[in-house]
Amino acid sequence: MESVLPVLQWLEGSALAVTITESDWVFPAIETVHVLALALVIGTVCVVDLRLLGWASPKWPYRQLVRETLPWTWAAFGFSVATGSLMFITQAVEYYQNTAFRIKMLLIMLAGINMVAFELITAREAAKWDHGMPVPPAAKLAATLSLMFWVSIVFFGRRIGFTMIPE
Amino acid sequence: MDMLALAQWLSATPLSAAIQNALWLIPLLQTIHILAIAMVISSIFMIDLRVLRIATSQPMPDTARRFVPWIWTGLVLLALSGATLIVGEPERSLPNPAFQIKMLLLALAIAVTGAFQASLRREPAPSERADQSRRMTSVLAVSALVLWCAIVVAGRWIAYIKAT
Numbered sequence: 309m310e311s312v313l314p315v316l317q318w319l320e321g322s323a324l325a326v327t328i329t330e331s332d333w334v335f336p337a338i339e340t341v342h343v344l345a346l347a348l349v350i351g352t353v354c355v356v357d358l359r360l361l362g363w364a365s366p367k368w369p370y371r372q373l374v375r376e377t378l379p380w381t382w383a384a385f386g387f388s389v390a391t392g393s394l395m396f397i398t399q400a401v402e403y404y405q406n407t408a409f410r411i412k413m414l415l416i417m418l419a420g421i422n423m424v425a426f427e428l429i430t431a432r433e434a435a436k437w438d439h440g441m442p443v444p445p446a447a448k449l450a451a452t453l454s455l456m457f458w459v460s461i462v463f464f465g466r467r468i469g470f471t472m473i474p475e
Numbered sequence: 476m477d478m479l480a481l482a483q484w485l486s487a488t489p490l491s492a493a494i495q496n497a498l499w500l501i502p503l504l505q506t507i508h509i510l511a512i513a514m515v516i517s518s519i520f521m522i523d524l525r526v527l528r529i530a531t532s533q534p535m536p537d538t539a540r541r542f543v544p545w546i547w548t549g550l551v552l553l554a555l556s557g558a559t560l561i562v563g564e565p566e567r568s569l570p571n572p573a574f575q576i577k578m579l580l581l582a583l584a585i586a587v588t589g590a591f592q593a594s595l596r597r598e599p600a601p602s603e604r605a606d607q608s609r610r611m612t613s614v615l616a617v618s619a620l621v622l623w624c625a626i627v628v629a630g631r632w633i634a635y636i637k638a639t
Binding site: 332333336339340343344346347349351355364373377380459462463466 | 512533
């Protein structure tokens with residue numbers, strides 16, 4: 309904590325952070341974009357995960373589905389991180405120390421690792437099963453974990469709202 | 476209808492107290508509400524990608540069949556979680572202008588989404604060209620997305636606008 313504190317305090321004191329905090333509407337506006345962005349992240353991730361679990365779109369070839377969905381997941385994720393960062397700097401010290409925030413960041417990291425592992429290992433063979441052959445168990449596991457992570461991320465994201473003291 | 480009086484009456488009911496006192500219920504309901512938002516907005520988004528010819532691997536009827544049910548499922552979840560949240564915190568919502576605007580936008584969004592769904596099913600009239608019919612479907616699809624996003628904006632603003 310000690311080594312990070314000056315950085316966090318610097319962030320909180322930055323012109324950008326102060327501008328956001330002092331305005332009545334900027335923070336709510338950023339928060340709103342954050343909600344819309346995360347809605348798209350979760351929704352598009354679910355399209356992929358439900359396909360892998362065989363619960364939806366079984367006839368849509370997996371690789372085609374991914375090609376038309378994942379770029380939007382990444383774009384929406386970018387907006388989520390950008391808006392999240394802007395919100396973070398306004399109370400950097402407190403967010404950093406907030407348990408729900410820490411758990412949320414950890415879960416996002418785990419969701420990312422899960423996705424990368426899936427891409428590097430299981431999805432390599434996607435050509436063999438993307439036209440309706442049974443999806444391998446490893447892919448179903450990745451999809452299940454992904455859904456669990458993202459639902460938890462939303463829950464802990466909400467918890468931040470309940471456990472932060474507003475400025 | 477006097478929203479403030481209704482809200483005050485509701486907040487005095489045992490049900491309202493029960494919802495407020497169940498420690499995790501309101502955050503849980505809000506989480507469900509957010510997940511249902513994700514369901515609705517992403518479904519319309521995926522449909523709009525197809526309607527706007529940005530995503531083209533699947534034919535329109537397949538895309539609609541795939542995603543439209545999720546819109547209505549999401550709406551049911553939003554209504555259930557939303558209603559419980561209102562009963563739990565009536566004074567926060569009912570008299571609040573942001574909430575009232577949200578409800579108005581919701582009515583519009585449901586109408587436009589329904590019209591979009593209907594436009595997919597109908598054959599163009601003999602006097603109407605196929606591309607005109609398709610354009611109508613596109614306009615409805617994009618309008619639906621805009622309206623649902625506006626609902627999210629109004630929803631967030633409830634927390635920031637004090638009730639009249």
